[in-house]
Amino acid sequence: MSSSSSPSLLSSPLTSPATVLSKKPASPRAVPSGTARRWVRVVAAAAAAAAPVSAASRARPSAAEVARTVVELAPSGTLSVVGPDGWPLGVGARFVADAAGAPALCLAAAEVAVPDAPSSFHVEFQQSGARTPQCTMLGALTKPSDESVLKKLSTRWQKKFGEQIDQDLLYLISVDRVLHMEDFNEDGMWVVPSEYTSAEPDPLRNSAENLVEEFNSKHAEDVHRIYSIYVESDLQVADVKMIWVDRLGFDLHVHSGEGVFAVRIPFSRDVSDEKGVKSSFNMMSHHAWEVEKSYASPEFEKVQFLKKVR
Secondary structure (H helix, E strand, C coil): CCCCCCCCCCCCCCCCCCCCCCCCCCCHHHCCHHHHHHHHHHHHHHHHCCCCCCHHHHCCCCHHHHHHHHHHHCCEEEEEEECCCCCEEEEEEEEEECCCCCEEEECCCCCCCCCCCEEEEEEECCECCCECCEEEEEEEEECCCCHHHHHHHHHHHHHHHCCCCCHHHEEEECCCEEEEECCCCCCEEEECHHHHHHCCCCCCCCCHHHHHHHHHHHCHHHHHHHHHHHECCCCCEEEEEEEEEECCEEEEEEEECCEEEEEEEECCCCCCCHHHHHHHHHHHHHHHHHHHCCCCCCCCCCECCCEECC
16 A cells, blocks of 8 residues: 555444544645545544543553453463472463353362462463463462352353363362563552452453454554554654554554564544454544545644553
8 A cells, every 4th residue: 555545444334433533623625625524524423422531541451351351361371389398389270260250270180289278370361472461360279069150160161172171170269369460571460359350351352363463464554654643752663563452442562773662552432342443443544644644633642651661
């Protein structure tokens, strides 16, 4: 796609307003009439939507939501206990999460399958090979005996792994404390257990990886343009990659001679499925193109914060 042409649009229709709307449209006298009409439609769609919450307060999911999402996506984790000899012992285990996010582990090793023993369970999930959010839950192992609980856990296991589980090997770990980390070498954050259990995992979790791959491979120029228009930065940029998308926005890694920087760009409103993500991305891409070509006024609040990650 040449820089003089309008950005390519994804297959879904444009139904949501741009992520950061101009405070006022460009004057029709300053732009071609067709462009002016398109811009009026954009503003009209924005006016019809509910008043957006400020970007600063809604830019990203809470730590509890991210932790729940990591637990839903990760196929395995590391269970650690203190053995009878006083030495700490950690073993890998596959698991599923129950409805409240408590991990249900398949444990065959008698050394660690000790009910009521103080334990920790660490899980992590790599996002696009660029970031690894993780969480560690502190609690105690319990042996579920209720038939309805075992049936639900067995159903979740079958759905996640495509195989049946020996119910005699199932153990639940209570969620007494939760430590969340955004990535390696990041400070941890303690999550209130009740917030963790009441949080919902991100609705885009199962499609986020494919969406990121599609945007980076088929719409790289649009990703770069959105960064250039919506982010306030004087970096000499070599490349821009999307690394994750969720219901509130998406994360970019910006590569430059000074290192790699992370920046968060919010959607204007929550999205709940692939169609909503593509619709919001389309609107942002088109609006960025109009601003780039001076067909629309660039009077919007740009994202100010970039964090160096390496």
